[in-house]
Structures are given as C-alpha cells and as structure tokens.
Amino acid sequence: MRRTLLSMAVLLTAFLPGLSSGSQAAASQIGLKVAMSNPVLHADQQQPDFLKVGLTGFRMKSEAERPGANIALVLDKSGSMSGEKIEEAKRAAIEAVRQLGPRDIVSVVTYDSTVHVLVPATRLTDADEVCRQISSIEASGNTALFAGVSKGAAELRKFIDREYVNRIILLSDGLANVGPSSPQELGTLGKSLSKESISVSTLGLGLGYNEDLMVELASHSGGNHVFVERATELAEIFRSEFRSVLSVVAQEVAITIQVEPGIRPVRVLGYPAEISGQKVTVQINQLYSEQEKYVILEVEVPASPADAPRRVAAVDVTYANMLTKATDHLKGSASVNFSRSKDEVAASVDADVLKASVMMLSNYRSKQATELRDKGDVAGARRLLMENADYLQKYAVKLKSDELDVLCRENLSQSKNLDAANYVRSRKEMKALQFGIDNQQRAAPPAGK
C-alpha cells in the first residue's frame, strides 16, 4: 500500500508556471500535464508504456483578447464547382468574412487551371468590397490546387506576424491536376509552411476531392481538415473554422521530450514527430481556447526490479502566448515504478492517458485498415475494423468512456461500408475521422460564449 501511494505520488502532474510569467498570468498559461498510462509496471520484464503530454489552452475571456487573424481563403472555382457548390461556397465565405474585424487581414485566392489573387492581402477595413469580390467568382476550368496554396501562402506572408494567427483555408472539391499534386508533395509543403507558423485548413467538398492530399496538407501544417459532404454544410463549416482561428491562444508550440537513457522511444502516435536518439520533438502549430491537444509517446521500458522508480522523460514546452505576446516555457517530467503485484499494476492505470492511448492505437489500426482496403483487401480491412471495434468496446466499458463507445460504433459502421459503392464516401469519412483523432480536432466552441 505504501508502495502504491509512492507510485501514485511519482505520477506527477505538472502545472509549472512559465519562467517569465507571474501569478497574475497563471490564468493565461497553457496547462501542461505529463503522465504515463501505466505509472506502475510489472517488475522484471520489458514492456511498453505510453507517455502523454497534454496541453490545454487557457480560456480566452473576451473577443478583445483574441489575436488578430491573417487568413487566406483559397477557393476552388474549377468547373466541377459550378452550380450550388460555388454559390454555397461564396455565401459561406462571405458570411465567414463578416465574422472578422477591421484589424484582421484577409486575402482571397481563386484557382482553376490557373490562379487569380482575387483579393490581395489587406486589412479588413472594407469588408463590403471583399464580399463583393467574392460574390463575383464564377466556376470553370481545371484544378491548380498547389499553385493556389502557393499564392495563398504568399498573400499571408505580406502581413505575416507571429502575433497573428496565420491560416490558409483551402476549399476544394476536385483532384489537383495542374502542377504538383501528390499527397506527399502537399504534405511537405504543409510541413514547410508550418515552420513559418502558417497552417492550412483543408475543406474537402463533395465526393470528388483527394482526401489523402487534403489530410496530408492539413496534418503537416497543423490546420484542420473537414469532409463537407453537402455544399449546404459549408456555411457552418466556415463559421466553425473561422471561430477556431479566432480562439487561438498559443502558437508555435514546441514540445521536446528527452527520454532517459535505457528507455527506448518507439513512436509518437498522432502528430508528426521527430525522434533523434533519445530526443523527441513535436511541433503543434496552434492551441485553442480551453482545448486540449496531446502527444502520445510509446516507450519501451526495460526490465527493472520492483520498487526502483525511474524517470522516463523530461518534457520541455515552449510556445508563443497570443495574449501576453511572450514566449513561455513549461517543464514537466514523468516517472514509473515497478511492482510484482498485478493488482497494483492494474490499479495504477491512468484512465485519461489510457483512453487517449487507446484512441491513438485504434486510430493507427484504422489507418492500417484503410491501407488494406486501398490495396483491394476488403475482407482484411473489415476484419481489422471489427477487431478494432472489439478493442474499443472493451476499453469503453472498462473506462466507462462514451468517446470510445462512439468510436467503436464508427469502426463497426465503417466495416460495413467498404464495398465499392460506398467506399468513396466512407474513405473520406475515415480519413477525416483519423485526422481528427490524431490532431484532437474538435468543433470550436461558440466564439465569446
């Protein structure tokens, strides 16, 4: 029992204040929580464990606090957009632009076979003019998506400011067919843009877009990705996306996890990460008000004797605080102990970390299922998804988690929609869901409420 208490105590939840901020700023600090899924491990055997680094955005108290937004709307106006799609897109974009204020910066880039900078980056002092320009868009031609994003990024750069939220919102309903158009190329572009704190949110409209490309671009740049099945949903999606931009409280979040010698960092679930030796670095572009983003690091802990607690990793976080305009530092660490008692090991489990790890692991399996189905192995993919559903079911019950239960049902439903007729649609759903779990993407809370 004493041992258990000790191990519980080792489970350190750190809310260390930033070096530069005083007590007054504590409310406007990112919350850092570092924890192990199994703080007590079985003694004398090598086993995996999961480390969670959770970051929670502080509450943005008022609209006046929010950082300025520098948004480039990159809109597909290729021939396939004509009709309801383009009209809804225009309506949604106009409505979204109306959410912004005069200090925000907006640019509008349209693309078909070529690119047109419809509204060069400008402070939104005359929203009517911008809206008038948007309403003049007419659809025709091909899909030069890469060039559209390139030009959108160039417009953002005209006013690029680390104190602003710099975001490209890309709408596309089709396959990029002019210029570079592989998911890999768009992914590396996204990664490169994220180094300038530009993130790209990708809105895939209808069933004709390339979800791999859109997901890669969003995930590497730290933007959002949404599958918009019907054009009529666009207005709500745009509203939500703009709200998310306006609720950013921290940017350029750099997480460094220095893993202790002897413990092997295996992989980071979710975000793209860089593992160099014992050092793991993860970049998260933006943290939103009152939202948690987390990183799950799978580690391999070597066999250790009982009651020999050891440190797993030291975590260091730096980020740009959008409220105080300062660069803040956070520190934390995690340790594990070892026990020969199975009960003690079982009792020590951190439900929150376990739930997050289960989600990430099931997501990993879901991606594998997508790969199998893409190779034509419908049966294999179905089997994997059903196994995944069982796995999620088990933990949903164990952890009494509605979230896992929902996910379980999603997996079951996906397993039934792998036939050719449904896969085009269900693949987009799967991809969007996988992306959402990896990036802990949630619908933004209503602004200022």
Added chain:
Amino acid sequence: MLGLPLAGLMWLGGRVVREEDAAFQHRLRDLMTGQLGNVDRLVVTHFDGIARRLRSSTKLEAFDAETVRAAVRGEPLAQQMIVLDAQGKLEHPHLEEPLNQGEREFLAESRQMLLDGDLARAAGIAVGTRGRPPEAQETGTRAAQDQRPGSNQSDGWYVWYQGRGVQLIFWRRLDDGRVVAVAIERARWLADLIASLPDTIPENTGPENAGPENTAPDASGASGIGTDSARIRLVDSVGQTVYEWGRYQPEPSEVAFAEATVSQPLATWRLQAFVPQSLMSGADRSRWFQVISGIAAIGLTLLLVAAIFWRGYAQDMKNALQRVSFVNQVSHELKTPLTNIRMYADLLERDLSNLDEEAARRPLTRLQVILQESQRLSRLIGNVLTFARQQRCTLQLNPRPGFLDDIVRQTVQQFSPSLARLNLHVELDLKASSPVRVDPDAVEQILVNLIGNVEKYASNGRLLKIATRLHDRTSIITVEDRGPGIPKSERESVFQPFYRLSDRIEDAAGTGIGLAIVRELARLHGGDARIVDVECGSCFEVTLKSEPDRGVAPDALDRPHHRASDATATEGTKP
C-alpha cells in the same frame, strides 16, 4: 475582264497580308521570347533570393547534429542539412549515429549520391572516385551537374534527379574546408517559385480591383503587355506543367508559340508561351478583311465605271443604228426624187447647150454644182443602203467582166471638180489593164469612200495617188495621201463601224461607216482592205480576188461608162 485584275489584286493583297503576317508573327515571337526572358529573370532572382537566405541560415555556431537539426526545424526551405568534412566525408547526417525519420528518408534517397562524392565534387572538394569512372555516375535516376568541379566559388547549386524530379541542394564551403549543404524541400521551392510568378488577371478586372499588390512586386516586368492575354507555362524536364498563368486557354495538343529555357539551377526546364489565335491572326483576319474589302471596293468601282461606259457605248450604238435605220428608210424615200433631180439636171444641161454660149455659161456652172452635189448625195445614200444590207446580211455582189482602171478613172472623174476645188493633185498609176471579173459598182463604192476620206481628212497633203496593178489573180488598188496619217495602233480600229479617229467637234464630219463598207466589199471579193506603211500620210490597200476574164475580148466588153448605174443601181428591190 474585271476578274483578272481583281484576282491579281487579291493575290497581291494576299502576299502583302502573308508577308505582314509573317513579320507580325516574327515580332510577336520576339516579344513573347522577350517576355519569357523576363520570366526567366524572375526565376533567377528567386533562386538568388533563396541562395542569399540560405547563406545566412547556414551560418551556425556549430555543426553538430543538435544544432543542425534545430536549424532544419527553423528553416522552412530546408528538407535536410548535410555537412561534409574537408575530405568530402559525410559528417551529418552521420550514418553511425541515431537518425530521425526525416534524415533516414533523406538518406534513403540520396545516400548513393552522397557516398559517391558527387556533391563534394560539385562543391570543389577533390575526392576519390572510389574506382568508378565519372561517366558511370550518370547512371540510375540521377544526372548530377552544376558548376565545374574545383571552381573557386564558395557556394552554389547542386542539381540532381530523383523520383519526383529535380532536387536542389545549395552548398556553401566553410572557412575550414567543410561544406554545409541544404537539401531544399522540393514542394517548398516550387511553391515559392510559383508565388513569385504572376497570376492570372481576368479580363474584367480593372487595375482598380486588382490592386498594385496583385502580383509579386518583382513580377511586374513579366505581367506586362502580352502575357496577361496569352498563357505562359513553366514545364519541367519531363514536360509536365508546373505552373501556368494568363487568360488564354490553349488546346491540350497546342504547340507553344514561343519557348525559352530556364536558367540554372532549373536548366532542364522550359518556359512556353501560348498565344491566342485572335492575337496572332485576328489582326491577320482583319487585314485580310481590309484587303478583300479594298479589292471589293475597287472591283465595284470598276464595275460601275464599266457599266457607265457600257451604257454610253450601248446608247451610242443604239443611236447610230437608229440613225442608220432612219437614214436607210429615208434614203429609199430620197432616192426617187434624187434620181428625178439628176435626170432633170441632165435635161437642163442639154437644153442649155443649145443656147447662146455666152448666155449659158453662168447657168451651166451652177448646174454643174447641182449635179456634183446630187452625185455626192447619191453616194451617201448608196453607202447607207450598202451598210444596211450588210447588217441584214443581204449584201450580195454582182460581178461582171470589166477593166479595173476604167472604173478608177471614171470614179476620179466624178470627183475631179471637188478635188480641183480643194487643190488636190491627182496622180494615177494604173497598171491593171487586163479585164477582170468584179462588181464594178462595189469597186466604185470602195473608191468613192477612200477618195472621199482623202477629200475630208487629208486634203492638206495636196496629193491623191491611186495605183492599180494585177498580181496573179489579185487586183490591188492603193489609195495614198500625204495627210496626217493614221497611228499604227488605230489601223485596225478604223475599219470598225462608227469608229472615229477623233471625236473633236471641229474635225470633218462623216457617217463612220465608210471604211467598214470598204473592207466588207473587199472581203466579199475574197480580198481585204488594210492600211500599209508609207513614209508620210496614209495608204489604203484594197485587194480583190478576181478571175481574169479571158473568155471575152477586151473590146467586146461592156464598158461601164454609164454613170447613172452607180451604187444605187445595185439596189435591186425595195425592202
């Protein structure tokens, strides 16, 4: 008649248009090539900018893995950084140290290139070829090239090819001989390059909407005249479009109007310009339109002029024919009273000869005038009636044996009073003494007309020379004068009816049918009438084919002395 000059004009116009078109296309191609050159300068400027930026972002305090990784994380352009030691050996990413995924992926692609020392050589490090001849390095997926190895440059581009296409590495030599190189994220330099090139500006977007910042500031040179309405395309080494702009939408199979290569480091890429037909031959079409409408206008004018002339000519012809027709009718009516006048004049002459010579002299002189003028009138009527018959194709000859010279003498005799009054010297050279079979009335009419012409038009030459001769079966009569002569170009036309050498009002009057009758009568005799060359004046030569009449003794011939049976006598029946 109009078609030929118009076709000529069309051809000329076509040539002018084609030549102008070729010249225009040439100028346009020059212009577009120049524009592509401007675009290439943007590319060069862009890569110069990248080089400048990387020169400073590779200035690191140290080149250990930690610092280099941090630099890669902070540099948006960097996919990876490579550090080579002074011997060209790979220092980072070091193969024996733990690598992150990005480094592993990068090395998987570029390891061979790095181990072969291609980059080191490009950066001026003398490295062993590891037993491989340099050309063997060109195999596989890459073809390394850049600056000459061993050049003194301290930085530069290294280009290699791998999977997705051109890969760019910027290298910089450090003071200690090491080389730091940045493999540039392909998608990123592509995106930045695209961002530095112009965009498409729709036609209806005025400059007030487009705004001055619409294109990158340094792109203004390339987005100027010509490229907005055309299509400029940046094409990679395998012909894939990387980026394009401009309003014009070329057909998928359309061949580029102008092309240019891109400078280093994208030397295998090309810039293409596509120009709309409307720009190329729209002007052409409008020029064709101008030419054709010009020709049409000329054609219309010519037609109008021709129509006016034709109307005038037709009117003249109609008038003349009406005149002849009228005169023809009148002539018939005039003939009877004229015959009576002449008959009574003859009777009066006889009566006067019975009178006292002194008393009769003056009335006799006046009577001579009446007789001459009535003869003249007879001749005129004879001409008109002959012409009228010719027009109705009822002109027939009535050949009889006779002496040509006699006919000439009698006819000249007829004219002698008026010839003497005009002071015209008559010279006869008559050598047709054998009898021939001709229509004496027709021959007389021929002579009457020719002598009448001399009387009317060449009396100032003071000479009328008439010669006859027989040559084989042809009788030849020449009537020569020393008058103003007839220009060579007119020598055929004068035989046309109603043709007049001069339309001047003061020139002598005439009916315009005389020479036509002469020729027609000569041709009916199997001969012809023409004008022959003489030194001065004019000379009409009439040939008549005629059988020499051998069956009849010359004395037995009925000499055509009865002048009353003149041309009018050939008129057989009244119409």
